[in-house]
Amino acid sequence: MTKLIVTAALTGSRISRDASPFIPITPEELVQSAVECWNAGAAAVHIHVRDPGTGLGTQDVEIFRRVVEPLRERTDLILCLTTSGIPGRNLPTEERLEPLSLGPELASFDAGSINLGGAVFANPPEFLEAAALRMKTLGVKPELEIFDSGMIVTCLRMREQGKLEDPLYFQFVLGTPWGAPTTPRSLLYLQEQIPENAVWSAIGIGKDHLPIAMMAMVMGGHIRVGLEDNLYFSKGVLARSNAQFVERIVRIANAYGRDIASPREARDILKVRDPLTQ
Numbered sequence: 001m002t003k004l005i006v007t008a009a010l011t012g013s014r015i016s017r018d019a020s021p022f023i024p025i026t027p028e029e030l031v032q033s034a035v036e037c038w039n040a041g042a043a044a045v046h047i048h049v050r051d052p053g054t055g056l057g058t059q060d061v062e063i064f065r066r067v068v069e070p071l072r073e074r075t076d077l078i079l080c081l082t083t084s085g086i087p088g089r090n091l092p093t094e095e096r097l098e099p100l101s102l103g104p105e106l107a108s109f110d111a112g113s114i115n116l117g118g119a120v121f122a123n124p125p126e127f128l129e130a131a132a133l134r135m136k137t138l139g140v141k142p143e144l145e146i147f148d149s150g151m152i153v154t155c156l157r158m159r160e161q162g163k164l165e166d167p168l169y170f171q172f173v174l175g176t177p178w179g180a181p182t183t184p185r186s187l188l189y190l191q192e193q194i195p196e197n198a199v200w201s202a203i204g205i206g207k208d209h210l211p212i213a214m215m216a217m218v219m220g221g222h223i224r225v226g227l228e229d230n231l232y233f234s235k236g237v238l239a240r241s242n243a244q245f246v247e248r249i250v251r252i253a254n255a256y257g258r259d260i261a262s263p264r265e266a267r268d269i270l271k272v273r274d275p276l277t278q
């Protein structure tokens, strides 16, 4: 079975210190948390940054730079920068795409609009067209975030049109209110819809983060964990760090007999460029 890529999603765009005192917020905290995850076996980190005034997500490229540059110096992590902005607040397209100018290997590509709790997370066709074109131009690989099955259809159509290139990399996001549910059949159904040569990873949002990770482990998918997706290490117990989640996946993978992909090996699996050799 292919080696396992573990991605750590460090912070997201909305979680406050009130929800968890352990959530990294400042660039320095994000760098520290990412380095810990790298040491624990993560090959990739998914990065949002926060506005120092509001504490909410921002697409300010200068704040992203304060995370990206130290991580490039100190680690060989694959960097996946968000283009989501603040889901539900729906920032302008140009603002959402700003972090791409830092040349990350990966960037999130939310492959359609969906209700997220009480708001609409708007990813209309014109956003998808602009994001795909910009990523292609800059050599950034889209991480196709799939909240429900129709989003796969969207990606396959864009692939046919030459706007998305093989091998596609899907990130199945299960358990958002009100996206795809966190059941084995749900994950199986999504996985069956993608091309054979595609690479995929899965996230269980909230309490089902571990069951979804375990399903991905045995199905040959890759796994994303982290405080963006889930604050609790176990029922009623807050996770104290992102690395704690990575350590647990690595521990289970070792016991199960699935090898962990290094960042270099993950670059090869994902077919992203290697900034270290360029």
Ligand code: ZN
Pocket (backbone or CB within 6 Å): 009, 012, 046, 048, 082, 084, 108, 228
């Ligand atoms: Zn995110």
